[in-house]
Amino acid sequence: MTFGSAKDKEVVKAFWTKLAPKADDVGADALSRMLAVYPQTKTYFAHWKDLSPGSAPVKKHGKTVMGGVADAVGKIDDLTAGLLDLSELHAFTLRVDPANFKILSHNILVVLAIVFPNEFTPEVHVALDKFLGALSRALAEKYR
Amino acid sequence: MVKWTEEERCTIRDVWEKVDIDEIGPQVLTRQNIISFKRHTLATFGDIFTNTSILNNPKVAHRGKVVLRSIDKAVRNMDRIQETHAALSRLHYEGVDPDNFKLLGDCITITIACKLKEALNPQVQAVWQKFLCAVVETSKIRCQKYVGNNKP
Numbered sequence: 001m002t003f004g005s006a007k008d009k010e011v012v013k014a015f016w017t018k019l020a021p022k023a024d025d026v027g028a029d030a031l032s033r034m035l036a037v038y039p040q041t042k043t044y045f046a047h048w049k050d051l052s053p054g055s056a057p058v059k060k061h062g063k064t065v066m067g068g069v070a071d072a073v074g075k076i077d078d079l080t081a082g083l084l085d086l087s088e089l090h091a092f093t094l095r096v097d098p099a100n101f102k103i104l105s106h107n108i109l110v111v112l113a114i115v116f117p118n119e120f121t122p123e124v125h126v127a128l129d130k131f132l133g134a135l136s137r138a139l140a141e142k143y144r
Numbered sequence: 145m146v147k148w149t150e151e152e153r154c155t156i157r158d159v160w161e162k163v164d165i166d167e168i169g170p171q172v173l174t175r176q177n178i179i180s181f182k183r184h185t186l187a188t189f190g191d192i193f194t195n196t197s198i199l200n201n202p203k204v205a206h207r208g209k210v211v212l213r214s215i216d217k218a219v220r221n222m223d224r225i226q227e228t229h230a231a232l233s234r235l236h237y238e239g240v241d242p243d244n245f246k247l248l249g250d251c252i253t254i255t256i257a258c259k260l261k262e263a264l265n266p267q268v269q270a271v272w273q274k275f276l277c278a279v280v281e282t283s284k285i286r287c288q289k290y291v292g293n294n295k296p
């Protein structure tokens with residue numbers, strides 16, 4: 001999966017250096033919002049004791065998710081190859097409907113708008129939207 | 145018809161009173177046009193083929209204000225959104241791909257998030273999303289009702 005232009009990659013990597021120190025909090029907040037705003041996504045986490053915003057399982061999993069995003073930033077030149085293992089995990093073990101990748105991506109963008117209101121310009125927004133879209137498509141690679 | 149609790153009505157009004165239509169409207173449409181690749185549907189705006197031209201396009205900015213004024217009507221008439229937006233629904237049916245409504249809704253949320261910051265917490269975002277879905281559904285109603293029937 002090729003993603004964007006050289007400029008798009010530059011924008012994503014530059015923004016990631018600002019995001020990285022707050023990645024865990026961003027992940028926890030994005031996941032909290034996904035569960036609160038799109039309650040159908042709770043089905044994948046029925047085994048957690050507490051799905052409320054900011055709960056311990058939500059924080060832990062938010063950190064895991066952003067670890068995956070960080071990995072993807074490092075493999076931005078070939079997301080399909082780079083995310084093969086994660087794609088298999090989501091397709092065969094977790095069995096997440098890929099439609100949900102878009103929902104989580106939207107909530108990551110909402111959190112970035114809140115945490116970085118001045119830096120999250122329309123140009124940064126479109127580059128990140130394209131990146132998260134490409135990441136989602138790479139994650140869906142092994143589904144069929 | 146969507147049912148609202150008193151708390152939800154207050155939440156939506158609280159969010160909306162923080163939104164300056166003249167400030168936020170242009171930002172919403174700018175983001176939507178930059179994000180969307182369906183630019184052929186907006187040829188009437190003139191040059192919208194680069195990010196720079198979109199950012200500086202007065203017609204895009206004006207349309208943003210028009211869109212938020214219609215949202216304002218929906219906020220003031222939460223129990224009658226379908227009726228309030230009937231004429232608007234017909235207008236969209238005759239020229240707008242309904243897939244664009246969802247993207248517009250997402251851009252509205254993200255632009256408001258830049259403005260409200262932590263005030264748009266998960267619970268507030270959930271109520272706001274319920275409201276946006278209600279508005280989007282009424283905009284699509286005419287499209288669904290007449291597809292395949294060729295009726296005006």
